[in-house]
Amino acid sequence: MKMRAAIFVEPKKPLVLDEVELDPPAAGEALVRLAATGVCHTDLYTMSGLDPSALMPAVLGHEGGGVVEAVGPGVTAVAVGDHVIPLYIPECGKCAHCLSDETNLCLAIRGTQAQGVMPNGSSRLHWQNKMVHHYMGTSTFAQYTVVPEIALAKIRKDAPLDKVCLIGCGVTTGVGAALWTAKVKPDSTCAVFGCGFVGLNALQGCRLAGAKRIIAVDLSPGRLQAAQDFGATDVVNAGDGNPTQAVLDLTGGAGVDYSFEATGNTTVMRQAFESCRMGGGRCTIIGVASAGAELSVVPRFLITGRHLTGTAFGGAKSRTRVPQLVEWYMEGKLKVDDLVSRTMPLAQINTAFEYMERADGVRSIVKF
Ligand code: 022
Ligand code: ZN
Numbered sequence: 124m125k126m127r128a129a130i131f132v133e134p135k136k137p138l139v140l141d142e143v144e145l146d147p148p149a150a151g152e153a154l155v156r157l158a159a160t161g162v163c164h165t166d167l168y169t170m171s172g173l174d175p176s177a178l179m180p181a182v183l184g185h186e187g188g189g190v191v192e193a194v195g196p197g198v199t200a201v202a203v204g205d206h207v208i209p210l211y212i213p214e215c216g217k218c219a220h221c222l223s224d225e226t227n228l229c230l231a232i233r234g235t236q237a238q239g240v241m242p243n244g245s246s247r248l249h250w251q252n253k254m255v256h257h258y259m260g261t262s263t264f265a266q267y268t269v270v271p272e273i274a275l276a277k278i279r280k281d282a283p284l285d286k287v288c289l290i291g292c293g294v295t296t297g298v299g300a301a302l303w304t305a306k307v308k309p310d311s312t313c314a315v316f317g318c319g320f321v322g323l324n325a326l327q328g329c330r331l332a333g334a335k336r337i338i339a340v341d342l343s344p345g346r347l348q349a350a351q352d353f354g355a356t357d358v359v360n361a362g363d364g365n366p367t368q369a370v371l372d373l374t375g376g377a378g379v380d381y382s383f384e385a386t387g388n389t390t391v392m393r394q395a396f397e398s399c400r401m402g403g404g405r406c407t408i409i410g411v412a413s414a415g416a417e418l419s420v421v422p423r424f425l426i427t428g429r430h431l432t433g434t435a436f437g438g439a440k441s442r443t444r445v446p447q448l449v450e451w452y453m454e455g456k457l458k459v460d461d462l463v464s465r466t467m468p469l470a471q472i473n474t475a476f477e478y479m480e481r482a483d484g485v486r487s488i489v490k491f
């Protein structure tokens with residue numbers, strides 16, 4: 124079938140809007156009609172020319188929501204009409220990682236996904252008689268996508284897809300970092316470095332976990348204002364001096380029980396690490412640094428019992444947790460609507476990237 128899609132053709136150039144051919148779902152796959160997709164920094168990074176693993180041409184996008192339109196042979200996990208969120212970390216339920224409590228990084232289709240193809244080694248996408256790569260197994264910058272059934276979370280049908288699509292990446296990444304990677308305890312102290320989309324969600328994850336003190340750190344007064352709506356009890360403007368010292372001062376010199384980094388900047392990662400307390404403090408790196416970046420730490424901070432770890436998709440077992448987060452949103456426990464700054468049609472997707480490059484707004488959503 125033919126569909127409209129935004130195609131990544133060349134680094135540092137706008138996405139090309141054109142008709143793309145999409146093949147029907149093969150065995151174990153489903154065709155999804157997308158209702159909406161978020162536009163994430165990782166898409167922008169892929170377009171920047173700085174990502175050595177970027178494949179072209181490709182249909183980008185990994186924060187979508189839609190409705191199953193058809194299923195391939197042998198599909199049992201989803202059916203036509205189901206509302207779904209595509210997952211860039213699938214959950215097969217059978218691999219060593221799915222069976223482990225320690226990680227959410229399903230191994231089932233990892234190799235082919237990284238190569239921009241479906242598990243059987245071929246692409247469902249074609250343009251100008253050439254193969255087009257899938258992206259993160261999701262390719263949501265298009266009217267339709269084909270994804271493996273193990274990469275679809277089935278969600279309740281009354282949830283607005285143009286909001287809950289954000290649970291497909293940033294919401295789960297931030298909230299999950301607090302709940303499922305760090306496992307924040309009630310009455311604990313937390314600090315979140317970086318109050319963009321993911322940082323705001325880490326803040327609300329700390330709030331949901333029952334933390335008593337939640338310190339937000341950012342350079343922007345506007346973001347620190349938003350941070351208070353997402354659970355911050357204290358704010359630190361990182362431009363007013365050493366933010367690590369400010370966090371230590373706010374915690375009687377000790378540092379916080381849990382710190383989080385949500386910028387991708389290695390200097391900020393070190394600040395977050397040095398802000399957690401000796402004797403069991405935990406720092407969780409959420410931000411994705413550029414290829415080749417290195418992080419230095421002073422070993423003394425480790426031998427005094429600080430933990431340094433990272434998270435992908437908030438440590439969430441995807442098909443299990445995404446529907447649960449949708450429930451929490453529908454019950455009013457989880458804020459999502461306030462994260463949407465702009466909604467636009469696919470034809471305007473390149474303006475969404477312009478806003479993102481200017482750090483203007485929190486999240487743009489493309490509505491099909
Ligand atoms: C997306 N991310 C952040 C914001 N939006 C994000 C976060 C983490 C990863 C990727 C994107 C990530 C961490 C660990 C991995 N990835 C797995 C690496 C591995 O398997 O060796 C990751 C994932 C998917 C892809 C690339 C990297 C891909 O499909 N191309 C989960
Ligand atoms: Zn993302």
